[in-house]
Amino acid sequence: MATSGTAGPAGGTERGRRWIGADHPHYKWVALSNTTLGMLVATINSSIVLISLPAIFNGIHLDPLQPGNVSYLLWMLMGYMLVTAVLVVALGRLGDIWGRVRIYNAGFLIFTLTSVILSLDPLDGGGGALWLIGWRVVQAVGGAMLMANSAAIITDAFPAGQRGMALGVNMVAAIAGSFVGLVLGGVLAQWDWRSIFWVNVPIGLVGTVWAYRSLHETGIRRPGRIDWWGNITFGVGLTALLAGITYGIQPYGGHSMGWTDPWVLAGLIGGAALLVVFCVVENRVAEPMFPLRLFRDLAFAGGNGAALLGSVARGGLQFMLIIWLQGIWLPLHGYDYADTPLWAGIYLLPLTVGFLAAGPVAGYLSDRFGARLFAAAGLLVMAASFAGLLVLPTDFSYPLFAFLVFLNGLGGGLFAAPNTSIIMASVPAESRGAASGMRATFQNAGMVLSIGVFFSLMVAGLAGSLPGTLSSGLTAQGVPAADAHAIAALPPVGTLFAAFLGYNPIRQLLGPQLLGQLPAANQQTLTGREFFPQLISGPFHDGLVVVFWLAIAMSVVAAGASLLRGRGAGAERPPQPPRSAPSARVGAGS
Template sequence: MVHRHHKSLGPHYKWLVLSNTTLGMLAASINGSILLISLPAVFRGIGLKPLEPSNVNILLWSIMGYMVATSVLVVAFGRLGDSLGRAKSYNAGFLIFTLAAVALSLMPGDGPGAAWYLIVVRIIQGIGGAMLMANSTALLTDAFPTHQRGLALGINTIAAIGGSFIGLVIGGLLADIDWRLVFWINVPIGVIGTAWAYWRLRDRIPPRHRPVDWLGNATFGIGLILVLVAITEGIQPYGTHAMAWTSPKVVTLLALGIALLVAFLFVERMVAFPMFDLALFRIRAFSAGNLASLLAAIGRGGLQFMLIIWLQGIWLPLHGYSFEETPLWAGIFMLPLTLGFLVATPVSGYLSDHHGARPFAVGGMIIGAISFAALMELPPDFSYPLFAFLLFLNGLGSGLFIAPNSTAIMNSVPAAERGQAAGMRATTLNSGQVLSIGIFFSLMIAGMTQMLPQAMETALLAQNVPADIARHAASEPAVASLFAAFLGYNPMGELVPAAALATLPPDAAATITGKTFFPHLLAAPFMHGLVFAFSFSMILNLLAALASWFAGGRYVHDEEPAHTRGRAAVAAAD
């Protein structure tokens, strides 16, 4: 059946879809990362101290609220796009995203009230972002023939992943001028993209109207929310413990969340029109591709955070940069990572159209594993050219992997199921990033807790700080120092009370609050924790390479033999 819009769309419609969805993904991904760099300026603008214990939860949810919303909702919105129309759902997402951008730009008040306003509106914006992410890949797959999908998805993926790195630089530049510009940047992009989408985008594949699977949506959505909230709570201090993984609250959230996700699997097998058709996982290219995507996302997701901490908390201050200017320069010095990604993604996407995904996806993950192994061998005060080369290598590996992997996943499913397939792929990417943050921070905090307290107490005593004050400062949770480094913030003026600093010799007080005391103090414990975190990433990259190999060679569902068409294939071509 030819959709009624099909003939009127014209031969150049596919490029219109590519340009608009690329703009949409760019806006959504920039929005997801722009606060990572600009959050210190935002907190200063609303008069909130990020390192006060009562504000740690606000800090975490300011960063993760948007990602949690997109992670939870992309599968549901992918199915909604299959049922109601992918263009309609995508357009509505652009509109919600833009309205939320305007609301953020007009953020009222100051203090905790303004911070919670920021969190709530960013979660709403995440709803729009989820609708964009869930339907953009499906719209592209509908619009492009199989021999061009890798190129199209590669270009779109540049915006989706590359935008998250570009957001770091933009956030640093704009926050240096005025923190409100961080939110205003998405308003013109959103207005133009929304108007353009409503004017020109149409569905090329007719929607298949189905009843809403309310029980499936509820079990999946609530279950995933509980798990992601537990991860956010788990990396916060709990009593005398460095983290809260053993607290009754976190254990309960995890148990309930996992139980609901297990229940979701049973629900989907029983309902007539499931939210997600589990039969798609019988397609080897789809199941192995999504597994590889999840493993790669977990391995890659925490990388930004570790590099930001390394640069802002250690390397930049040791090289004369003030803590206030480190966020901007951290974004600039991370550009080789983006460059490697931008170089590899369209090339690997184009080549995978002709040679299949396997060599590029496998090779990309092996290159990524090598880069993580090499980064672990660097000293805290590294040589920047070598650091830049390893970042470029890491970005190159990710770029080689992600476009072929996305193309293989989308090619493997029937045309009518592309919305939910795109939603599942986006869920692996976004959930992997949130999981990665929890895992990376947990590994880092565990490593730092072994070394930081003793190192801090010894260093403070050497500067004539009274023993009780040095001991108290050293007993503060390692997560406080970690967040300070992440925010480009020198915490020594708060860890050592002003009254105590006033009693010290002027040289000692100046040393403690200067540019290099905290970085030198943090360097060895940080590198100890980094070995745990990057070893984990290296292992995940190798497992993603194995999953990509298992996914098989080039396979397109629409090119099945006639006698198998209409059924889910159980294996991809080797």
């Protein structure tokens, strides 16, 4: 068994170019810091586009509210998350076979190169949108390599008594990155839309060089074959299912949503059928990419179930808060629509602060007092914050809103690290890469599902009350009743996306001819800052009630799942005292 040997920069071995040896007592901190940087940049990238979409579409001269452009908007939002959800398991399994560090390092390199290519988008209109969507898909491959193997690298490097703390720091970076991206995207979008891709380049370059120079293969590598049929059925099945959910949000055949669209039904039914075939395949192959036997351990199954439900609830909250702030609260409080992305990110800072405050502390304490109670308590705190947001008026007092979103971030921070520790401790060492990928799959799939689930619920809520509110509001400003009724009958998804993007769509809905026939005072009212937010605030709150009740139910069920106990590799062991290095490692040259 070969390792890097000495603590010196050369190490005196074939890995001499490395800065620090794998047996050096500080190596674990090197592994933690680099993988935390990798997770941070990968998850910032998943949300930085979210809040920068108005600037991106303006930059490539594409109107996101035109019916034909809704697909561009959806794939810009979901393409990155969908690809990472599909690939993390396969890439985690490849890490077990070929080396976790090798896959992780390649991910950093791919991520950095595609950031450069994205910032150089030479096209306009639909072509520019396709350039960004296509290269973000490639970038997602690099992001999935980082996500799939970071937790496994940390688990290999740290002794059991410090593992929860280390995973806590990593997981806080991963999930807080999605919130940091909101603020960063809002700030950078004010300067230049390309800067949201430039910002990844220097971080990626530093991280890539650092990873190649510092990280070692310290885990157990088990040579094996790639499960091609498992990869194909899982990838195609999950892609079809999540794509069906994505297109189900869009109107079809006179309906407000597309759940009756044959292509959507084909994606949902065909995707589910392929996932069933995938389960059959995985139970029959000798070396499955997705070891279903791991789910026999209740701790592993419960931890992943909690991760999925928590991710859906957290993703739904993120989207709803952006709509709430950009489309309603900020315009009502005097902010121009062009500035709402920046200020929405700033006003959501308490969410990030709550995460950063609780995450590392929860990981540290869970090493000493057990992970389950912390994970369950965090989810119950999240449920309490959803209940508080449920009764908050649409035009709320900001200090109370800030407290509730801080509480939500605090709950998420309490849950993230202990839950990851439960999952990773319940599997044997040779399956840590696959287990890390499976955990990331549930987490990323939850984010994609949250868009479909919560947008559908919100559209359903708007469909019941928005038409009447919109029709009466327009006629009150002098719009002819027939025209007002026709506009009110349009699918509400356009109105929802307008709020999500911080747009006032009234000018576009009326058109220049109809708007020009109205008195100047009415024109000013209709296209001003307050008319649209006041108009949709009531219907939006109706939809919000349904969304938050579902989020409460998911959080409570997830809390129960995180309390399950298993008989896995480490799930039932009491906390271990720290030790200087893991007892069994396979060297870099093995």
